[in-house]
Amino acid sequence: MSCKSIRLQLCAYLDGELSGVEMIAIRNHLNACKGCQLEAEELRSVKSLLGNMQEVDPGEEFRLRLQRTSMAPPKPSVRPMSVAFVFCTAFATALILSLAGLQTQTAHSVARPFAARPDQTAFDVSRDQAYQAGGDVFNDGSFIITASAPTNGSR
């Protein structure tokens, strides 16, 4: 193997990410080649420096803040429907339906004056009939309407 191909695999070699045969081939090459050996040492130093960087403790306050911020909102999920959601929807539907019912009732009451007209007519007719029959329609509502036979003179 050439130095170029060896150097391309040096990092994988240092990380143990090559097959056994490849590892042995590279180790043999490094024993014989000073240039590649130096390259391997430098790359090993980089790896070691990164691995030994000083750890920092973020502190207890940070842990508590993390818990507060990440877990504060209610956990959303892909569940079909929560019980609370079902109840809220049912309540809202009931409210809308009851309001709609009230609306309908109001609509009826508004329509009343038009419906009162036939009643008024009926009242007028019965009053006239009563008057014709000789009853006092303004003092006593109870009277008997007598069927009056048509007079001969009217013919």
Added chain:
Amino acid sequence: MDIRSKMLSALFKQKTADVGHSREDFQDQLDRSHKQAFNLALRLTGNHTEAQDLVQETYIRAYRFFHRYDTSLPFTNWLYRIMSNAHIDAVRRRGRLKTTSLDQPAPGAAQIDVPDLQSSPDKVMLEQLMGEHVQSALMTMTPDFRTAVLLADVEGMAYDEIADVMKTSVGTVRSRIHRGRKQLRSTLMKNCPDAFRGYANEL
């Protein structure tokens, strides 16, 4: 099926899906992983405040999608996938790939005096002294290279695990780590050659 049966069925499904995904489970995972996550975030971002923001954003996303976490896999691997995405998002949002020049340090940036290596300082002392140089060198890399190298060298993850975290192939991970380490070596050789060579000799 009447409404009561449907509700009971929904509740049962919810209980089944919540095994290992409860609020308490999440809190437990957070307590165990937050220090490690913070340290990775610190290496990714290069400063304390941005690291705190990144960790916070990561756990917020993690909690939101906690029901999707496969409990048979390590929590940190899943968490780092979220962190990796959140980090790239944050870098893009700021519209800058943070490139710190060591030739011309930012005003107020701490200058590190590299000691005379003839006095043969030990490895630990060199690591401490070079910490800032290493961090500055990391910040010259693209987020993809930085993440791959840090997951391998700080977290000790295997290439296939990194590929899974970064949603890419093992070949790409291998290439990123190779090029990333070579970039780091070049930067360190340029900015603190004596300390770097001294450290290499100590190994």
